[in-house]
Amino acid sequence: MVAEHVAVDAAIAPTAALIADPTRAAMLTALLDGRALAAGELAALAGVSAATASSHLARLLGGGMVTVVSQGRHRYYRLAGPEVAEVLEVLARVGARPETRSLRQSRQARLLEEARTCYDHLAGRAGVELLRALLAAGCLVGEEAFEVTSEGRAGLGGLGVDVDAVRGARRRFAPACLDWTERRPHLGGALGAALTCALMDRGWYRKGAVRRVVEVTEAGREGVAAIFECKDPTLHALVT
Amino acid sequence: MVAEHVAVDAAIAPTAALIADPTRAAMLTALLDGRALAAGELAALAGVSAATASSHLARLLGGGMVTVVSQGRHRYYRLAGPEVAEVLEVLARVGARPETRSLRQSRQARLLEEARTCYDHLAGRAGVELLRALLAAGCLVGEEAFEVTSEGRAGLGGLGVDVDAVRGARRRFAPACLDWTERRPHLGGALGAALTCALMDRGWYRKGAVRRVVEVTEAGREGVAAIFECKDPTLHALVT
DNA sequence: ACGACACTTTGATCCTGGGCGAAGGATGTC
DNA sequence: GACATCCTTCGCCCAGGATCAAAGTGTCGT
Structure with missing residues (x-):
């Protein structure tokens, strides 16, 4: 019954929750330019143990935020698509008030x-x-x-x-x-x-x-x- | 040091965390069409007590997601700006895979x-x-x-x-x-x-x-x- | 075949944060 | 002024989840 009048009433909270954790946010922003990074690199980048990183990556994978491709003993993760990158960028814009939407x-x-x-x-x-x-x-x-x-x-x-x-x-x-x-x-x-x-x-x-x-x-x-x-x-x- | 190569490295995790809670997400989507709603209405809409709602609204206010205007004994909340609405919409789009970006x-x-x-x-x-x-x-x-x-x-x-x-x-x-x-x-x-x-x-x-x-x-x-x-x-x- | 390596799973710990009820302001009504 | 209404603050309880160490699985070198 909540927010039924809104045209698009998808489950936004779970998606936001995936980004809400600082570790996951760091991983996602590291992937923002489209590169595919190995799990270990992402762990080091985010400053957590391999175990922790793996858990986070599994969640992101389940939530459809990233995709993975196995290559030998490495597993390369990348953002699942442009929409994901867009969310991160828009989110960053909201976090960075006041709006500096300059010509430059x-x-x-x-x-x-x-x-x-x-x-x-x-x-x-x-x-x-x-x-x-x-x-x-x-x-x-x-x-x-x-x-x-x-x-x-x-x-x-x-x-x-x-x-x-x-x-x-x-x-x-x-x-x-x-x-x-x-x-x-x-x-x-x-x-x-x-x-x-x-x-x-x-x-x-x-x-x-x-x-x-x-x-x-x-x-x-x-x-x-x-x-x-x-x-x-x-x-x-x-x-x- | 994390994600320094990304053009926009604002703090996205705290912003996402504000939306990540189902109660807050319900409130925000209720406000999505631009109306200003009283705290009590938002509490009822989200299905929580007035106390809980108040706490959530205080957080949203602190995070710059909503603004408030007192009118008599009511306090009307509304989204802080178009960027906020945009985040919610983009977030909903990611949550609602697979992309149905139809002409219609x-x-x-x-x-x-x-x-x-x-x-x-x-x-x-x-x-x-x-x-x-x-x-x-x-x-x-x-x-x-x-x-x-x-x-x-x-x-x-x-x-x-x-x-x-x-x-x-x-x-x-x-x-x-x-x-x-x-x-x-x-x-x-x-x-x-x-x-x-x-x-x-x-x-x-x-x-x-x-x-x-x-x-x-x-x-x-x-x-x-x-x-x-x-x-x-x-x-x-x-x-x- | 063996060990080294990259990653995931499991189990246990800890703590942040959501939830409510009760009490405290603030405002409008009688 | 007394009461009702609306909202916030305070104190408490509890669950979800973030973390790591250790053990398990698969892959590559030699």
Whole structure:
């Protein structure tokens, strides 16, 4: 009988309860940028034991706030969808009175949509485009996680990325990382970081004035377009 | 150190905790349409004692989720702002998986914005317009709550509303009721209900197929326009 | 096959927070 | 002024849940 006159009378209290715990809130905000994190990382990030984290993650999973994918002995958690991210953002806005809905903020938001760093690799529209180019050129293959083709190995080498060295790193090699704003994947993991670093050195991208914002230079636009065009993925000619 | 890379790192857990309790959630959803409700009403609606309700309301007040205005021995609570309403709606959307983001729903949302009932009186764009017309014509005066002028008494009588009889009712006479979508007031209380009822009888408005949706008829559009035009608020001529 | 590792489950502890009844203000009515 | 009404504050009880240590399950290296 309560609140029947409201159009949408879903059970909001249980959902809110999932976010209400500081530990769970910390985990969720850590996942806010779309990365998938292992249970152990989330435990460390939230500052609790593995047991506690596991319990919390089980609850979030049951509540449909996160999804999980097992990979070897790791279990990677990520937000279940854009609505979840939206809830967290709106909630943060309410917590942060008085409303500072300035012009400057919305401008920053647009810049972040265009191109930003996600942890240590490129995200946003530019990140999604870059991955699409590499896939179109046959440098990478895969879906949830990518593998470098022999052509790709040469091409990426030409761009300044030593694929073999990257493969030796502890972290996941080349997982797909989901963009909330684009709802499409970009290149994450060790390879994503190395490639981003190399392309910054090469002047394709430049760190923006605002934290996490990245600018795409003219060289970057041309470079990505060239990868797209070039079905023969020997990128050497392009990058000198 | 947690979640520092996230653009907006406000304290979301405390805010969520306020909504997480079922009793508080019931109160908030009851307030979702913008009405101001007395503490006692909220207690009854949520099914708890007055003492319990008072404690919850104090918390919501402290958390900036609601505001309060004392009026005699009553204390009327309402949502603190549109952001709060937004949080509740987004939260409800997450709770109600799987996403039913149908075309029909957004169409319903638009209809509700246009004209709807709020409890038992007219709200939405049409409700705001009607109030503006009555104020412009000099039938009503006031801001937080309205009073009927002598001209207004005659004019409303012509529309079929017995102002003196309405004044006898137990509930508040003619308070301003805030529209979330419009962010402007419309006419609530006993007078708002009586007027809505009279105008429906007169064929200005018609109940829509969907719950709470109201349709504005041609007669209604003309009628409101006529009130606007007519600086002489003796509305008799208009309504026969 | 063995141990190391990543994570989950179980069991036990502790404490925050929701609940009510009774008492205390505040306000309007007679 | 006395009473009724509405709301808040106080004191108490109790349950849900957050936490961790220890044990259990599955996976990867060698």
